[in-house]
Amino acid sequence: MHVLVVSHYFHPEGFPINHISELLAGQVESVTVLTGQPNYPEGRVFKGYRAWGFGRERTPQGVEVLRLPVVPRGSGRALRLAANYLSFMASLAVFGPFRLWGRPIDVVFVYAPSPLLKALPAILLKRIKKAPMVVWVQDLWPESLSATGFVKRPFLLRMVEHAVRYIYRHSDVILVQSDEFVGSVAGYAPPGKDIRVHYNSVPPQMIPADASTEPPPTDALAPGRFNVVFAGNLGKAQALDTILDAAALLRSRDDIRFVLVGSGSESAHVTARIASEKLDNVVMAGRFAPEQMSGVFSHASALLATLRRDPIMGLTIPSKLPVYLATGKPVIAAMDGAGARVVTEAQAGLACPAEDPQALAQAVSTLADSSVAQRQMMGERGKRYYADRFEANRLVRDLVKHLRSAIAGEKQA
Structure with a gap:
């Protein structure tokens, strides 16, 4: 053929x-x-x-x-x-x-x-x-x-x-x-x-090894904090203000950091908000080559996916979600519909409504306060769901x- x-x-x-x-x-x-x-x-x-x-x-x-x-x-x-x-x-x-x-x-x-x-x-x-x-x-x-x-x-x-x-x-x-x-x-x-x-x-090269001994590809992922990683396009559909608003609500949590990996049409807007509001718990890490992304995922504590609140967006499974599940890391899905369904069905993390900063901040806090064993169990369930479907x-x-x-x-x- x-x-x-x-x-x-x-x-x-x-x-x-x-x-x-x-x-x-x-x-x-x-x-x-x-x-x-x-x-x-x-x-x-x-x-x-x-x-x-x-x-x-x-x-x-x-x-x-x-x-x-x-x-x-x-x-x-x-x-x-x-x-x-x-x-x-x-x-x-x-x-x-x-x-x-x-x-x-x-x-x-x-x-x-x-x-x-x-x-x-x-x-x-x-x-x-x-x-x-x-x-x-x-x-x-x-x-x-x-x-x-x-x-x-x-x-x-x-x-x-x-x-x-x-x-x-x-x-x-x-x-x-x-x-x-x-x-x-x-x-x-x-x-x-x-x-x-x-x-x-999921591209096979993006799936990290079970235990990464390599140093993180960016200092933003250095150990010592609960690193919530968003990876992918930084555009309007991703409702990035929701992440920044949630980060503002979590200022008092010195142990939590949001790391944004990627670029897009909203990069300048996000950078400006971080600077003007002094959101020290948000880091713009930039883009990485595909072969470096496994290192990014290996050093993340949790992976975050967000979408706008819109009926059409609710029908979409963002392409990053299968990647996230394959990494064996717990996932936070701040979205409605199909994407939230996948994470909930897989029991691979937490889902909260789209464009709800308070709900997102609560989900991040809940995950950060959970035990390592609980988060590992979520990650393992996500990997099994990935293997069955993606x-x-x-x-x-x-x-x-x-x-x-x-x-x-x-x-x-």
């Missing part, structure tokens, strides 16, 4: 599709990734790449990577983001067929974080290659647009809705990242459309079955 992966993002950008493609290459005849020039999250093209260039690479695992020109996302302002998304879509439609010329493709697999509209040109590739298309939905559209306020005009939302219906109609199989996604996607898909749940998995090799084997069934369905049709 020859698989074409269509993804806006790929190595050296840090997305789950990286390790999924590499593991997939060991299960099928070939994997080709059609992607853009790497520039996420800083908005500048990585060294060794050109925004308006092409390129061809092969990973050590045998994945062939074909690059397309894109407009870099820049500082993340709306116009630059739109230019980034639209330029990738245009490159897929105009240059994609030429880049794939003469290559056998049995199935088109679209990795679809926001915006879902990037799947539109993949329909053209599907037709040219006469192959079925499997779309893996990571974010709900058009609901996410209205929830984040990125698009407010009803006319534009209706246009997006029509595009989403078109994508789902021309998908042979639709995969969704949580059970809670199924109902929403089914509302835009034709009756009887094949919709399946396929969870995000383990990478298991999920890639499931993905191969989804792709093969799409091919079989196309042949029967």
